[in-house]
Amino acid sequence: MDKMMASQNRGRKLRIAIEAQRLFRPQKHGMDVVALEMIRMLQQLDTYNEYYILTKEDSDVCLQETSNFHIVCSDSSCYPYWEQVYLPRWVATNKPDLLHCTSSTAPLWVGCPLFLTLHDLIFLEKDCWIGKNAGSAYQQFGNYYRRMVAPSAARRAKAVFTVSAYQKSRIESVLGIPEDRVRVAYGGASSQFLVEADERLQDEVRHAYGLPEKYILFLGNTDPRKNLSGVLKAYAMLLQRLGNNAPLLVITGISRKYLVEKMVEQSVAHIEGSVKLVDYVAASHLSVVYQHAEMLLFPSFSEGFGLPIVEAMASRIPVVTSNVTSMPEVAGDAALLVDPASPAGIADAAEALLKNAHLREMLVEKGYLRSQQLTWRSMSEQVLESYLGI
DSSP: OHHHHHHHHTTOOOEEEEEOTTTTOSSOOHHHHHHHHHHHHHHHHOSSSEEEEEEEOOSOOOOOOBTTEEEEEEOOOOHHHIIIIIHHHHHHHHOOSEEEEOSSOOOSSOSSOEEEEOOOOGGGSGGGTSSTTSOOHHHHHHHHHHHHHHHHHHHHOSEEEESOHHHHHHHHHHHOOOGGGEEEOOOOOOGGGTSOOOHHHHHHHHHHHTOOSSEEEEEOOSOGGGOHHHHHHHHHHHHHHHGGGSOEEEEESSOHHHHHHHHHHTTOGGGGGGEEEESOOOGGGHHHHHHTOSEEEEOOSOOSSOHHHHHHHHTTOOEEEESSTTHHHHHTTSSEEEOTTOHHHHHHHHHHHHHOHHHHHHHHHHHHHHHHHSOHHHHHHHHHHHHHTO
């Protein structure tokens, strides 16, 4: 990169601090994966400048230090304290040239140029913190904290990275940030999804999670926007139509208690015997879980990007996703798009993929090609160029 060469030629090394507090937690969310893959790619792209990865001690040590990448761990479990007190103190003591906060929030004050990854503005929607769709108390607090901190951080940031053109437009219009300061940096699929797992790992994973021979995959959590209720109702319709020919539904990321509550709430408790629950899938096993699925159901009500769409496409399985927010942009013409508020529409799409081999093969091929267009390298090159422009 031209700016990289210019930096090396003048002998000045930048000291770059990257906040990634949840990097080592075992159950990573989408924004944690984005931060991890960005840092891994920066390690390949930039062997010159000095990096300090500010994170919290946890069990999944998924990033290794290199000669110019240094991991700085703290043991603070309170995220607001860590971000609003620990980070400014660390910056004041160590004087980096910039701080990049990767999780949509940042210190209210920090003594160096700030770069921010703002994944979405979902937290500004009223039903994120009031009402039946607000989620758990933890999720409500997280959205309230983002609401209080993120708009100010975005307006102060030298550059705001976001993960789709849809979110870029929203950030510019809602927060009033100039267009040239908001940059789209698409995510991608990690390398494990792009190659077929070896037979030993496939057998190990299928045995560990008790995966059925054929199944439809839904990656869940307790956030109402992921649309577990709609998926359960759609699957009940699919079972009614196909009977024993319907694959089982594999759901990850939620507890049995929560699943049963949702089934009862949606009056579909009778489908429990056809649903396989896997509460947690290790990151190293996720590619196998994708690769053996008949399809991914991802009919979310709102996404900043929708990383599972790309991961599934890279894994060569077809995708059913939503026709709202960023998901059409990410999927392109390589998925079936549905109204997330229509369980019947979700069921129709799933049935079409099960019955129409030509449609399935076409979407698998298009999806794999689409996944090649969205890469961590491209994202990280854009981030690095912004760093070097300070």
